Amino acid sequence: MSPTAAARQIDPPANGLSSHAGIYHYDQVDRDFLKERVEQFRRQVARRLAGELTEDEFKPLRLMNGLYLQLHAYMLRIAVPYGILTSRQVRQFGRIARQYDKGFGHFTTRQNLQFNWIKLVDVPAILDLLAEVDMHAIQTSGNCIRNVTSDQFAGVASDEVVDPRHYAEVLRQWSTLHPEFSFLPRKFKIAITGSSADRAAICIHDVGLIAKRGADGTVGFEVYVGGGLGRTPFIAKKLRDFLPEDELIAYLEAVLRVYNAYGRRDNIYKARIKILVHELGIDAFRDEVEAEFARMPVAQYRLEPAILDGIRTRFASQPYEALEPISGILARARLEDQAFNRWVRTNVAVHRQPGYAIATITLKPAGGIPGDVSADQMDVIADLADRYSFGEIRVTHEQNLVLAHVRQDDLPALWKALADIGFGEANSGLITDIIACPGLDYCALANARSIPLAQRISERFADLDRQHDIGELKIKISGCINACGHHHVGHIGILGVDKKGVEAYQLTLGGSAAEAGAIGDILGPALSADETLDAIDAVVGVYLDQRQDGERFLDTLARIGHTPFKDKVYAAH
């Protein structure tokens, strides 16, 4: 069959495989910049090793390059711009994992990849390897504008109104080494979506953007500000209902300026923009932003349509075949194989191109570590992406991967190949599709371990019949109040606490990171790990007993309230 249109292919790499991947393809300007940035960091490392920089002075410099000092080693966090990768980049991760880490990497809730066992002296060499494939670790940490995140189904979702990737790329370039906003009171996270369904959790970001169309078809943004988790969780508040496209950069500059000038610097836990917005009130905060915006030479910051057109030309398009909307091969395979059918139900989403599908690879095998992928698995996934999805791989904030352009005909073969490497689990959005932070196994801030608890929950609920019966139920685990595991917005949230020197876990119910967003309510006193497992069983039991026709867990909880759950969980206490 012939491609539907002349698909754009950019800078074909030597292996000729990844040039249709839907990422922004670097030009010489980007590559020159990256080279200079790697050299700069190489010298910073040398100055630190020579004692010319104190650790206090080096810390923000290394953090701005994604390098943390954890419990046992350095951790390097690599930026995956709005979560989209090429197969070549994933293979390079595998190479780095083998050569400089313990043979695996860890995908995070920020759509990034972390290596947890890195030596400081190796970092410049690793950055060279990353630069070979147009990657880096810039602004994955530090008090600056962080790597922008987005909808993992961008550009292919059937419910999409505006493709957010091009705006995310504009934001990436604009925020890169921004001279004014690299020493903010605290970190600053921007998320953008262009769909009615929010898969990017914009309500828990410092700034959340929903790209949409006005009555006349022009693009604008609904702007939210001041969302965030941590010890003081807030759902973001609406700042503007429709910000015209060409004012995006000017307006964000105004927001950042108000934050940089007035955000608190006296207390690290009160330094996020959410606290400023909360203390001023959204109306007073908006007045400040609008006043700054009104003073700006807005024309200088104008995001002209031609800029976006230019950015769009750097995104390859995919040479889709003209296919029947319904695949007979897929339909037959679903009838013949219940296990496959189940995987399609949970892990496959509708693609806007007829005959294609979006496949989610959940990195949550029974008893596995959420988000961990070995170098060998990376290689296989890269090969599968080349074979079935134009060499493109995406990362989700739920610590899963996505192949976004799979022919429906190919789904059975793809699923078998994924099952061979342990990633064929039919559990996307189910109770074992758990988000977990690294916790006390790695992190110096943690009170409790997150990963072993996630593993035990996924073992306890491994029975797929039971998981599918339970349906959509999102568990999110954080090892401390910094909430990297998003526990506040888990349907069941689990927070690790230190109870007189013993690891314990506090449960919350009713959180959500979807459209409206909600912070969960604490169920009761903290529990041991064993008790937590039983408590989750008890919560699920109450839901299954009480649910009415087609209700999801959140629906039943909203109808009957917390008390029946609390009574059951603490009945034995």
Added chain:
Amino acid sequence: MPLIDSGKLVDDAWVRLGDDDALPAADVPVIVSLARFHKDRASLVGRNGGLGIFLASSQHPKDIADHLADFALVALDFPKFRDGRGFTIARELREHLGYRGIIRAVGHTLPDQYLALVRCGVTQVEIPEGRDPALWAHALAEISTAYQVSVAGPLSMARLARHKKTEHAA
């Protein structure tokens, strides 16, 4: 403190005057606090040596907006290099208030911040004693790509617009 201007070590003629210090000879340029300026404005303005104002990171450019014509120099304090308010203050002085005099960063900054300071409109930086000034000179040339608008240039979104005339479709 050694002083860097345009990447080079330069002599510093300016004297930081304490709030109770006596005024030096009229041709010696002085930097004073906002409090001293308001107290002694009559005797400070119009001195031959020039007048500079010291702005703490918690003070706001609007506090001096009405008097900017009096100042040949604004010294912005960086109590800690992590306190980035000075970047926004400098940019505001240039972009909103049209200030064209010297902006000097004083206090604790790192050579790694120098380029960003310059891009936000800072012209001079005091550096700690004993540090190699070459680091600052080098920092100016370290990163040659600026993706975004800044008061020291570029003044438009030209960098973001670089793709617009190129046709990449295969």
